[in-house]
Amino acid sequence: MSTERPTPTGPLAPDLRILEERVYRGGNVWSYDPAIHLVMDLGVLEGYPTDTIPGFTDRLIEMLPGVASHSCSRGHEGGFGERLREGTWLGHVAEHIALQLQQEAGHDQRRGKTRMVRGRTGVYNVVYGYSDEGVGLMAGRLAVRLINHLIAPEDGFDFEAELENFLRSAERTAFGPSTAAILEEAVSRDIPYIRLNSASLVQLGQGVYAQRIRATMTSKTGALAVDIASDKDMTIKLLGSAGLPVPKQETCRTVEGAVAAARRIGFPVVVKPLDGNHGRGVGLDLMSDDDVRAAFVVAQEESRRGWIIVESFITGKDYRCLIVGGRMQAIAERVPAHVVGDGTHTVEELVRITNADPRRGVGHEKVLTRIKVDDAAIELVREQGFAMTDVPPNGVMVKLALTGNMSTGGISVDRTFDAHPDNIEIAEEAARMIGLDVAGIDFICPDITQPVRETGGAICEVNAAPGFRMHTHPTVGEPQFIAKPVVDLLFPPGSPSRVPIVAVTGTNGKTTTSRMIAHVFKTMGTKVGMTSTDGIVIDERLVIKSDASGPRSARMVLQNPRVELAVMEVARGGILREGLGYDRNDIAVVTNVAPDHLGMKGIDTLEQLADVKAVVVEAVPRNGFAVLNADDRLVRRMRNRCAGNIVWYSLRPADSPERRFIDQRLARGGRAVVLEKTDRGDMIVIKHGKRSMQLAWTHLLPSTFGGTAMFNVANAMAAAGAAFAAGVGLHEIRQGLRTFATNYYLSPGRMNLINVRGIEVIVDYCHNAPGMEVLGQFVDKYADQKAATSEWGKISRIGMVATAGDRRDADMRELGAIAAKYFDVIVVREDERLRGRKPGEVAALVVEGARAAQAAGGVRVRQIETVLGEVDAVRHCVGRANPGDIVVLCVDNHAKVVSELETITHSAQARAHSDADVGDPDLDPKWAENEIARDESGAPQP
Structure with missing residues (x-):
């Protein structure tokens, strides 16, 4: 970036604008914590840092003085003020204004960074922390408006009015002081929370350990007790019947x-x-x-x-006693909104002076609320013998409200340690009589330090969901940390609040690995919540059917009160869009990093893709584990980003560099899952330091097709590593893997083997070139294995292939070229969602790659056809095959495909025409003729 400082020669244009907004609700590529990400375009302002814009810095600091005190990268207070005067770019300024606006709203946020978007001059990634995402977004938008206004004044833009509106909006959307106090205490104990609505309904904890609060009502607050407290007549009668003083x-x-x-x-x-x-x-x-x-x-x-x-009417002072769990925790004396005369200023002026107190704000935004002068207040002042324009004598108190509520501008004085024991006992008994776990008991009495039964006084009200602000932020006296006993009620010291989270990511194999891990725990009786590209599964029940590999689905699992362990399939798109959706995962599994989804959302290289997938590794705590594929160079490098321990896994032989790498870690007490080759087959072995534990023969695991599906061997090893890291016993891991089969019920759409009229049909989700390579290798081994015992003679291989429309052209051609290596016949179809492509465009690119490989020679394919519809392509592939052949269907909608295969299998019409459907490319010359006579769409001619 140029360091020259041009001087504006004319009026600058207010060009700063937001191109894109993202809200990260968990760990992300920019930060370990939730953050707002704005992509900003500076336009012509890219050429003008702050020191080249006359008066910009002074006007900004005058409007928002707190900005100048930010430390920024200087590491000391006032560092950002120095940067402003030395010259910094306006995207960086927007970041700090957004942080300061949140500070003005009472949200203590200091995290932020601004970086230029690679290859786009004047476009910046502006990232900053937030406490409430709505407030954070509003702060970013107002920051942009303010900067543009400072560049060129906007008609009708009044920053003071805009700030007031922002604070009011923040007060409506942000947590109130009571909820915030409880959440602050929960966070200090490492108890996670999820906001369940736009108000104050919040879940503390996860899954089976979850508790809920709404303001100061909790999961343990009885509905009947709330009803009684809301009925003041019934409350007084109940308290009176217990002998408590009531009016x-x-x-x-x-x-x-x-x-x-x-x-x-x-x-x-x-x-x-x-x-x-x-x-x-x-x-x-x-x-x-x-x-x-x-x-x-x-x-x-x-x-x-x-x-x-x-x-x-009971005369005396107004006291609020807070009872939590049957015990008194705090007492506050509430003084109504008032001013005290000084003999100089009018009542109206005294109100204005009082409201200027920086502790007073709008609503519950600050510790005190501004006094509101309405008709009732004016009438009350008149009853005291004053008009608003009168000057009260020095020391005379003029009330502006009758009640001492903080919400009407009152103040509070802490009296927690002043109360007489008899009064404390009365308040505690009142809460017990009503049945509230958290209760506010309103006392009216002359002096709380004296027994009310002797001095006179009474309980005038019992409140469910009492506010905490008067206790946590008293105007006079010491604050009381009353959120602690509330959290103690919900989570007694030592009780858990989190369920274990296993996050699985990678280019290929993450869905099957996730299912294997979930299956291991299910066999132990654990209720597992799982997200995957097929949907959300809770305790073996599919509750939502959709692509659920993103952060929203993760939060849905953590909200379910049956979940004892969560297995999250984490996709690249979800991380880039919203982050992880939770703060950390106990175990992270990374299967591999291969070319897929490149060229999307700024991810153009494998290294950048690895950085995205490494987010789950960065989310591992010190006592957690990352299960990493040692055979993948980019995955190996993720070890440097893990704060916890590593469990390695590898398919490589003992004399390979990857195994030597693992052996070095084992010598230092590390953990690994490796493959040891023997005369009897391949054995999966778990190693921990010098200990070596045999787990299972690969050919005895149903998911590996007799040990030929090496990618599922790798998936099983990754699942074993995750279970071992979670403390699962060797026998339980072995039992889980031995009972996991790739049938449609345990693993829909992933290597499902279905016999259709004697044809071996394999249904799989393979959709990229790396996946096609390992799938093709499996087909080679499986076909050779079958040929050795087949009664049908030569086995033909027919493959239905496709990919998503948002891949690069080169990726589509590569998919076709790799498929050409392994299949005799390739039938190219397209997904129902074209993702921006024209019909036939994706298929044409895949066919182009396959034909180029065919022309170059050295590949297996002899016929390449196009049938765009998925179900039509399925019928076509099965119709081409003879009994004993292998048909591999790379599917998009596996449910429709399996349903069609069942129809073909069981249809009487299909059985009647089975002989007519024979279409082996080696035996039927009609297919060769049709290959020549294809129409423009690529479909075979009748």
Whole structure:
């Protein structure tokens, strides 16, 4: 990047814009933690760093002073301010503004990085941390608007108003202070959480260990207790029946009924809605019938069911006692919103001065809420003998609200250690009577340090889901860490909160490896949740049928309360799109890195693809394991990115460089799964340091087709390594692998062998060149094995091949060329989803590669045909085959293909025409004629 500093010769254009937004909800290629990723285009501003734009830095710091204090790469406070004055690019500035805006909203975020997109001048990857993804995205968008406004003022753009709107939006979407306090405590104990909605419903823990909270209600909060607490009349009756001090009380539904009740109880009285909360609709210290009538109207507006409570007015201070698990944890004195006269300023000016306190914000955004001056506040001030424009005498307190709720601008004073033991006992007994695990007991009494039974006072209310802000951030006094006992209720010290997670990635074999691992644990009775390209499986039941190898599916598994262990197939696309979807995996398995999906989303080389797949290795904790394929150079290099231990596996012989590499690790106490060749066959052996444990003969594992499917031998070794790392015993691993077969029920679409009228049909998902190579090698071995015992004579091999439309042209040609090496007949089809290609385009490229290989010579193929429809191609391939032949179907929709094979097998019409369908390319000269007479689409002529 040039270091020259051009000077603008004219007005600069506000060219900064966001090209793409991504939200990473777990480990990703940029960060170990969740992050926002914005791809930004600077346009002409690429040529103008901050020191070349007159006044830019000063105006930015004036609008958002906190930005200047960021340390940035300098490592000391104010480092970014130095960078601004020395000159830095505007993508970097957007990163820091987005972080500061989140700081303004109370989200402590400091992580970020900005890097230019390779090969695209002026386009940058801007990555920064977030606490709430909605707030993080809003911060990035507002950062871009602010920078453009500083370059060229935008009509109608008022940053103070925009910031106010941003803070209000952040307050609506972000967690409230109570939920945030619980989550902060959970994170400090390494308890993971998942947000379940846009409000405050959150899951703590994973799978079978999961607990839920909504604000301060928990999974252990009884619904009946909440109903009782919401019914203030019932609450008072229950507490009174237990001998606890409560006010006199009556309920009514009419104005005159309220007046009559007030006369019976005796003035002064309180009027409030039966089912209200947050102090809304409450009328205090009412001295006359007219006061009651006026208060009744206000209370009825806040009542959901129309019932109103009239109760005796208890004089004294307002105290909130927080009870968690039956024990008092904190007490706060609540003081209503007010100002104190200084003999100089008016009431209106005093409110403005009070609201200027940096601790006060919008709603629950900060520890205090700004005082709101509405008609009720003005009327209350008038009742105290003042107008808003009057100057109260020095030291005189002027109330602007009757209740001490923090949400109306009140303040709190911590009194936790001042309360008399009798009062604590009364509050704890009240929570027990209602049945709440977390309860807020509202006391009105002259002094909490004296017994209320002697000084007078009463419990006026019991609250379910009490707010924590007055205790965690008192205006006066020490904060109380009350989230700890709440988390203790849900997760007693020493209890687990996480289920083991095994993540499997790689270019080929990850689905089968995932299924093998899940099967090993299922045979032990473990309830396994698994994601794969076929769907989400919970305890052997397919609950969602789709490509579920992304982060959203991973979160769905971790939310299921039956899951005791999670096996996640992790695809490249999901990592690039959203990250892992969880914070860490106990075991990471990487099968291989081969050319596939190159040229997509900035991944152009194998090394870059390896960096993406290495994310699961980076997510392994110190006490975890990575199971790595030592035969793959790029996978071997991932060992440097693993904080935990390594389990190697290799198919190579004992004298190979890969095995010598493993032997060096074993000499230092490492772990490995290797293949040892003997006169009786190949033996899978688990090694740990000097210990050597025989696991199984490869030819006895059903998934290996008598040891010929070497890719499934490798998959079995990877699964054995993962199970061994998880502490599974040798016998259980052996039993799991010996009972795992590649039938359609255990492994749909992966090496399913189906006999169709004497034809060996293999259904597999192979869709790229590396996969076709190993599949072809298997077909060679399997065909030779069958030929030795076959009664049919020569065995022909027919292959249906295809690939996805989002691969590179060269990859499609290579697939055709490799298929030509192993099949006598190639039938090329296309997927239903063309992924941006025209019909026939993908097939033409595959055919082109196969024909080029055929023309070069040295390959097996003699006939290359095109049948675009998948089911039509299946019928065509089976129709070409004789009994004893091998047909390999590389499928997209395996369910449709298997259904069609069943139809062919069981159809009476198919049986009747079985002789007419014979189409062996070596025996039937009609196929040679049709090969010459193909139409333009490549379909054989009738």
